[in-house]
Amino acid sequence: MMKRIREQTILITILVIILGGIGVTMATGIWSTESTKVPVKFETGDFEGEYNPEDIRGSYTLAEIASIFEIPESILKTAFGIDESVSADSFKSKDLETLFPEDVEIGNDAMKAFVSLYKGIPYELEGLILPDAAVDIILSQPLNFDETMRNAIEATRYSNYEATMGDVSDDGNGNATTPDDNETAESVNDATDAAEQTTVHETTEDEPVINGNTTFMQALDAGLSKEEIETIIGAEMPSTAMTIKDFCVNNGLSFSTVKTALTSKIESIQ
Amino acid sequence: MFKHLKKRHLLQLFFFVLIGIIAVNHTLAESGGGISWLSSASLHAICPFGGVVTLYQLVTLGTFVQKIHISSVILMGLVFVLAVLFGPVFCGWVCPLGTVQEWFGKLGKKIFKKRYNHFIPKRVDKVLRWLRYVILARVLYMTAMSGYLVFADIDPYHALYNFWSSETSILSIIVLLVVLAMSLFVERPWCKYACPYGAVLSITNKISVFKIKRAETSCISCKKCDHACPMNIEISGKDVITDLSCIRCMQCTSENSCPVSDTVTIEPIQFQGGRK
Numbered sequence: 001m002m003k004r005i006r007e008q009t010i011l012i013t014i015l016v017i018i019l020g021g022i023g024v025t026m027a028t029g030i031w032s033t034e035s036t037k038v039p040v041k042f043e044t045g046d047f048e049g050e051y052n053p054e055d056i057r058g059s060y061t062l063a064e065i066a067s068i069f070e071i072p073e074s075i076l077k078t079a080f081g082i083d084e085s086v087s088a089d090s091f092k093s094k095d096l097e098t099l100f101p102e103d104v105e106i107g108n109d110a111m112k113a114f115v116s117l118y119k120g121i122p123y124e125l126e127g128l129i130l131p132d133a134a135v136d137i138i139l140s141q142p143l144n145f146d147e148t149m150r151n152a153i154e155a156t157r158y159s160n161y162e163a164t165m166g167d168v169s170d171d172g173n174g175n176a177t178t179p180d181d182n183e184t185a186e187s188v189n190d191a192t193d194a195a196e197q198t199t200v201h202e203t204t205e206d207e208p209v210i211n212g213n214t215t216f217m218q219a220l221d222a223g224l225s226k227e228e229i230e231t232i233i234g235a236e237m238p239s240t241a242m243t244i245k246d247f248c249v250n251n252g253l254s255f256s257t258v259k260t261a262l263t264s265k266i267e268s269i270q
Numbered sequence: 271m272f273k274h275l276k277k278r279h280l281l282q283l284f285f286f287v288l289i290g291i292i293a294v295n296h297t298l299a300e301s302g303g304g305i306s307w308l309s310s311a312s313l314h315a316i317c318p319f320g321g322v323v324t325l326y327q328l329v330t331l332g333t334f335v336q337k338i339h340i341s342s343v344i345l346m347g348l349v350f351v352l353a354v355l356f357g358p359v360f361c362g363w364v365c366p367l368g369t370v371q372e373w374f375g376k377l378g379k380k381i382f383k384k385r386y387n388h389f390i391p392k393r394v395d396k397v398l399r400w401l402r403y404v405i406l407a408r409v410l411y412m413t414a415m416s417g418y419l420v421f422a423d424i425d426p427y428h429a430l431y432n433f434w435s436s437e438t439s440i441l442s443i444i445v446l447l448v449v450l451a452m453s454l455f456v457e458r459p460w461c462k463y464a465c466p467y468g469a470v471l472s473i474t475n476k477i478s479v480f481k482i483k484r485a486e487t488s489c490i491s492c493k494k495c496d497h498a499c500p501m502n503i504e505i506s507g508k509d510v511i512t513d514l515s516c517i518r519c520m521q522c523t524s525e526n527s528c529p530v531s532d533t534v535t536i537e538p539i540q541f542q543g544g545r546k
Contacts, residue, residue, distance in 0.1 A: 007277050007523075013355065014364065021351075025344050218417075241330075241335070242417060
């Protein structure tokens, strides 16, 4: 028996299927319009089953990092000189860049390193700078780091970097700053300051060539050859659609190291 | 008749406004504002075509293409269910880009009267209709190879709701403007010739449970259905409409343009023997 339907039936069916479908998937927790903020876990080794700090993304808030890695929010704030009054729910890992002078790269990579070391997970520290407070917190933990590792952590101190660059630096306004100043005075508590600093970053710095979302195809498009990429990652290049970060995380490589190597290679080509 | 027409138009308006509000709220949320109880999803996250382009990567790598999330895959599935039931109703009833083209088309009809939607020679039109399948194949291949949304750079739908954003490419804004200008001459030019998602959904015209049927016994061959069809399908010459261009807007049916009741209807048609 053929049954004709009317427009009204179609209209109702569309609404029920689309809106109802969204509602059901929301209720069951499947619906998501953002990246899942659950880092991958170590699949092998001493830390098997633990979340991998290497997978912390710039969009993770302090509250999310604190919850996932079971680190008190106050420790994270103290480590990076973030004012206590700043909301951990809104401050993102990438916002760390707004707290430090432009030439100092303390951002999401520093957060990854801090979380790793705080949890006792070794981390590739070459080229990294950590606030002095972060180094102090890490070294005060009862961790089994050997002397070499402890020295490497000590070497990341922001004050060491400043000493290398000159005992006293200029903050761009003609005022002398010290590491302490940077850790305490430059907090996002003052929203205007933070916004101004962000603007400076946006207008004076180019977007990083390689970031957490960069795929191998984009690295190729940036001018690298397949061989150059394979030399850096030490393996055959996977699907060009895969992100470099996912590859590093899946293969136990330090994304920071790979990122630095690829970036410098691209810069040398350019 | 007008009362029935209003239902589709109202639904089109509903989705046009809804997506617009979400797009604006997304921009506001990005700058720390926005309405908290309203969705601030990105346009990519609520685009069902995003689900299509990410399928390959989802199957082979278990990840989504950049900027695409599970919401796109869910929407793709829901739209597919609708399409299996009724055909590409998403195009005719939901898609805001189709809606905007229709609005511009109304202006074109006023300007060009009966000449409207008949500027392109049939032979050229027939060839151009395959273009969207070429675009679909190209977009799927490029996305699978690169892992990022290559289509976003030319997507007029993205430009429609994000023209104020620095994320939106100039090319996509140009494509949008060209599509809107063309809509003054041709009904739904993007849908007819270029939309890759329309190309995907068009296949369901062949397999959908409900299809548009013309009853030859009561048809008076007035061809009003032909004139009403925005996609230039010759309905008066067919018993069952399985044309790949059909967007199931129901303009041809007895509820709208056909003057004889129960002559052009939508009803379940068995796959075998569904067509004379």
